[in-house]
Amino acid sequence: MDGLHLTADLRGCDPARAAMHDTAALRTLCVAAVDAAGLQPVGELFHRFPPPGGVTGVVLLAESHLAVHTWPELAAATLDVYVCNFGADNSGRAESLLSALVAAFDPQAVQRHAVQRGVPLAKGQP
Template identity: 65%
Template sequence: MQGLHLTADLHGVEPALAVMRDADALATLCRDAVTRSGLTGVAELFHRFAPKEEQSGITGVVLLAESHLAVHTWPELGGVTLDVYVCNYGADNSAKAEALLDALLKAFAPRETEVQRLSRAAASTPAV
C-alpha cells in the first residue's frame, strides 16, 4: 500500500467564480479534471452550505478507483483547500495525481498557493 497524498491551500481566489459557490459548476470542474488526468471517478457528492443567498461554500468529494479528491471552498475568505490522494497499487498514479492538482490550481487561479506532498507507504509486515 503506497501512494501520493497532495494537499493545497489556496488564498486569494476570486469569490465570484462559479466554482466557489455553485455545486454543479464545481462538480463539473472536478469530473472533467479527473477524466483529463487519467484517473477514474466512481462516485461523488457535492454539498453547498446554507444560506444560499450569501457567499456560502461547498464541500465536494470524488471517490476515485485510485482513492479520492476532496475540495472545500470558502468564497467569503477567497480560500480553497484541495486534497488529492492516489494509491499506487498495481501502477504508479503519481503523475496523474499531479496533473489533477495542476488542473484544479489553474481553474481556481489563486494569488497564493501552499502545496504539500506526502509519500505514503505502509510496512509490508504480515499480521500476527
C-alpha cells in the same frame, strides 16, 4: 499501501468564480479534471453550504479520492488528492489533477504539500 497524498491551500481566489459557490460548477470542474488526469471516478458527493458559505465536493476514485472545499467569504479553497499506486504508479496523474484544479481557481497564493503514504517500515518494525 504505496500512495501519494497531495494538498493545496489556495488563497486569493475570486469569490465570484462559479466553482466557489455553485455545486454544479464545482462538480463539472472536478469531474473534467479527474477525466483529463486519466483517473477513474467511482462515486461523488457535492454539498452547498448556506451563504456566504461555499461548497464541499468529493470524488471517489478507483485510485482513492479528490476532495475540494471552498470558502468564498474568505476567497479561499483547499484541495486534497490521494492516489494509491497498487497496480500502477498514479503519482503523475495526481500531480496533473492538482495542477489543473489550482489553475482553474487561479489563486493569488498556493501552499502545497506532498506526503508519500504507506512507505515500507524498516526491518523489525511492526
